[in-house]
Amino acid sequence: MNNRQIAFIGAGNMANSLIRGLLAKDVAASHIHASDIDSDKLQSLQTECGIQTGDTAAVAAVADVIILAVKPQVMAQVCAALKPLIAKPDCLVISIAAGIPVASLAQWLGEERAIVRCMPNTPSLVGAGATGLYANANCNDDHKTLAGAIMSAVGIACWLQAEKDIDTVTALSGSGPAYYFLMIEAMEKAAVAMGLAPDVARQLSIQTALGAGKLAAASDVAPDELRRRVTSPGGTTEQALLSFANQGFESTVANAMLAAQHRAAELAK
Ligand SMILES: NC(=O)C1=CN([C@@H]2O[C@H](COP(=O)(O)OP(=O)(O)OC[C@H]3O[C@@H](n4cnc5c(N)ncnc54)[C@H](O)[C@@H]3O)[C@@H](O)[C@H]2O)C=CC1
Numbered sequence: 001m002n003n004r005q006i007a008f009i010g011a012g013n014m015a016n017s018l019i020r021g022l023l024a025k026d027v028a029a030s031h032i033h034a035s036d037i038d039s040d041k042l043q044s045l046q047t048e049c050g051i052q053t054g055d056t057a058a059v060a061a062v063a064d065v066i067i068l069a070v071k072p073q074v075m076a077q078v079c080a081a082l083k084p085l086i087a088k089p090d091c092l093v094i095s096i097a098a099g100i101p102v103a104s105l106a107q108w109l110g111e112e113r114a115i116v117r118c119m120p121n122t123p124s125l126v127g128a129g130a131t132g133l134y135a136n137a138n139c140n141d142d143h144k145t146l147a148g149a150i151m152s153a154v155g156i157a158c159w160l161q162a163e164k165d166i167d168t169v170t171a172l173s174g175s176g177p178a179y180y181f182l183m184i185e186a187m188e189k190a191a192v193a194m195g196l197a198p199d200v201a202r203q204l205s206i207q208t209a210l211g212a213g214k215l216a217a218a219s220d221v222a223p224d225e226l227r228r229r230v231t232s233p234g235g236t237t238e239q240a241l242l243s244f245a246n247q248g249f250e251s252t253v254a255n256a257m258l259a260a261q262h263r264a265a266e267l268a269k
């Protein structure tokens with residue numbers, strides 16, 4: 001990966017997480033390029049990160065890999081403009097867009113193009129990303145290694161067996177950070193309502209999420225056992241979990257994920 005030129009089309013929230021995450025893992029700023037219709041975003045990236053910026057033609061001219069990081073709604077027009085500008089015949093295109101199938105990307109970019117569709121998430125910014133990837137039949141081992149290396153540099157990367165799994169990954173880890181942020185917010189608000197100082201409530205709520213995630217990742221036992229270890233029989237946690245269960249916590253989560261997955265399928269149309 002380190003001798004490859006990586007170009008981002010779209011320099012918004014998710015591209016920023018990936019770019020800054022890659023720089024933190026010592027990918028050279030001279031090897032990262034970005035293009036966006038919003039010149040302020042490019043200016044910030046250039047000033048704060050020292051990466052290369054330019055228009056689509058400029059970044060496509062040098063790229064070994066192009067990461068499409070625009071909204072699904074503009075992907076067709078972005079790909080149509082990009083297609084004749086890709087200079088290197090073997091250039092890999094990676095799309096991070098929710099919903100957009102490989103077949104549509106191939107239709108817009110050329111049926112011979114090596115394309116990886118993936119779903120990253122914003123914790124990539126701090127090296128704690130979670131990405132699912134799917135490659136089309138034009139990708140060789142080198143393309144797959146390159147895509148995997150980029151995403152592994154900023155977190156964990158899992159190859160998926162079927163393209164439809166990307167929509168599930170979108171509902172799980174793509175959108176997932178927002179669910180945990182909502183939980184952090186809700187716990188913080190409840191603690192403040194109980195009388196805790198807001199700054200203390202925020203610190204403890206965030207640290208609890210961090211601690212639970214770190215413990216789950218470091219443990220060789222499953223999350224349900226870790227949950228049991230917190231839950232003293234007849235104690236406080238038991239009452240909180242009972243309250244969650246009585247209010248349909250698991251089905252609330254499952255329905256939310258189904259709504260996200262459903263939206264991904266809608267975005268494909
Ligand atoms: N935000 C997230 O947590 C995640 C987002 N994604 C996907 O990443 C993509 C981007 O999402 P965000 O970064 O959240 O959106 P965003 O709105 O922050 O960024 C999109 C960027 O594309 C730029 N843009 C629009 N038209 C363009 C064009 N013709 N040429 C170049 N740049 C253009 C916009 O100016 C904007 O800066 C979406 O397809 C989304 O599904 C995937 C995983 C997680």
Ligand SMILES: O=C(O)[C@@H]1CCC=N1
Pocket residue numbers: 098170174175
């Ligand atoms: O909300 C969205 O559509 C994007 C995809 C996953 C996270 N953000």
